[in-house]
Amino acid sequence: MAKRDYYEVLGVSRNATEAEIKKAYRAKAKELHPDRNADRPEAEALFKEVNEAYDVLKDPQKKAAYDQFGHAAFEAGGPGAGGFRHGGPQGDADFASAFSDVFDDLFGDFMGHRGGRRRTAARRGSDLRYNLRVTLEEAYAGKRQTITVPGSAKCESCDGTGAEDGSAPVTCPTCSGMGKVRAQQGFFTIERTCPTCSGRGQVVKNPCRACGGSGRVHRERTLNVNIPPGVETGTRIRLAGEGEAGVNGGPPGDLYIFIEVAPHPIFEREGPDLHCRVPVPMTTAALGGEIEVPLLDGGRTRVKVPAGVQSGKQLRLREKGMPNLRGGRHGDLYLELQVETPVNLTPRQKELLREFEAAGKDNSPHSSNFFSKVKSFWEGMTG
Numbered sequence: 001m002a003k004r005d006y007y008e009v010l011g012v013s014r015n016a017t018e019a020e021i022k023k024a025y026r027a028k029a030k031e032l033h034p035d036r037n038a039d040r041p042e043a044e045a046l047f048k049e050v051n052e053a054y055d056v057l058k059d060p061q062k063k064a065a066y067d068q069f070g071h072a073a074f075e076a077g078g079p080g081a082g083g084f085r086h087g088g089p090q091g092d093a094d095f096a097s098a099f100s101d102v103f104d105d106l107f108g109d110f111m112g113h114r115g116g117r118r119r120t121a122a123r124r125g126s127d128l129r130y131n132l133r134v135t136l137e138e139a140y141a142g143k144r145q146t147i148t149v150p151g152s153a154k155c156e157s158c159d160g161t162g163a164e165d166g167s168a169p170v171t172c173p174t175c176s177g178m179g180k181v182r183a184q185q186g187f188f189t190i191e192r193t194c195p196t197c198s199g200r201g202q203v204v205k206n207p208c209r210a211c212g213g214s215g216r217v218h219r220e221r222t223l224n225v226n227i228p229p230g231v232e233t234g235t236r237i238r239l240a241g242e243g244e245a246g247v248n249g250g251p252p253g254d255l256y257i258f259i260e261v262a263p264h265p266i267f268e269r270e271g272p273d274l275h276c277r278v279p280v281p282m283t284t285a286a287l288g289g290e291i292e293v294p295l296l297d298g299g300r301t302r303v304k305v306p307a308g309v310q311s312g313k314q315l316r317l318r319e320k321g322m323p324n325l326r327g328g329r330h331g332d333l334y335l336e337l338q339v340e341t342p343v344n345l346t347p348r349q350k351e352l353l354r355e356f357e358a359a360g361k362d363n364s365p366h367s368s369n370f371f372s373k374v375k376s377f378w379e380g381m382t383g
Contacts, residue, residue, distance in 0.1 A: 006053035125244035230325035272331025
């Protein structure tokens with residue numbers, strides 16, 4: 001049976017670029033791979049046909065010969081038969097090479113490379129976490145905090161290379177700088193981390209004495225951190241580049257500061273709002289008046305208390321709560337009034353209260369009829 005045109009096999013035009021040919025090959029190879037087409041007996045033959053077409057069209061010399069002579073360029077005795085043979089050892093190697101390309105494209109991200117190009121030996125440093133506890137007042141006003149962070153930093157003696165001064169890392173002789181070694185097994189290319197350089201692609205013959213060849217040294221660093229007003233428990237502050245030093249000259253990681261706001265003895269926080277219980281003298285609660293209450297910023301303010309107020313009554317002070325971390329208005333401050341019962345009364349005070357009680361039986365916030373009904377209910381239950 002006559003061979004199909006290679007451009008037709010891949011579904012591209014004769015003017016297709018190298019990138020377009022490769023993209024078409026990837027799509028066809030994924031579509032026709034035998035492992036994905038167990039119910040299609042013809043898939044294996046089509047898959048080989050696609051690889052054969054790509055093996056020719058990806059190579060500029062083979063492609064030029066094919067464009068000029070067609071399939072005859074690769075037949076025995078043909079114009080290009082000297083270097084472009086299919087079948088036999090050379091044909092098997094070409095097919096395995098083509099399959100290796102699609103294997104790299106499909107699984108390269110998981111194997112640590114793509115398209116045969118090794119990743120740089122430099123690796124980004126790890127991120128660090130620092131837990132910082134602040135008071136509610138500090139969360140309200142913001143502050144500049146000095147912290148000490150243990151971790152690794154770039155070795156200054158070797159500038160992070162790991163090599164002794166005057167020398168430099170050399171290309172790994174085992175993997176030729178790839179960081180990985182490959183073994184061909186049939187159609188598959190098995191790739192492993194290079195055992196000599198542990199994937200770095202370079203080896204240090206004369207390691208730095210200060211860091212032992214790692215390029216990093218353990219060091220505590222002192223940093224100044226700006227805590228913005230309005231932070232709350234769980235707020236995360238990122239300091240770019242303040243994490244662990246990178247490996248082999250790679251960039252450093254980041255430092256993440258997690259905020260925890262300590263409980264306050266007076267104020268309770270609920271989002272941007274603050275809540276506070278305020279004691280009110282019995283006489284002020286009965287007659288009305290003003291009381292002085294504290295604010296979180298250290299100031300004080302006077303609040304009017306209406307006559308006859310009861311315990312549990314809430315008063316709202318607008319924008320006296322926490323600042324908004326993202327800007328905008330403050331939260332509110334809610335005052336919960338707690339009427340105080342006087343203790344350690346003098347005889348004269350007790351006498352006055354008894355007179356007050358005798359003269360003000362009808363002034364209770366609950367009517368006498370209510371208590372009569374309750375008394376009758378309980379007498380009926382126990383009778």
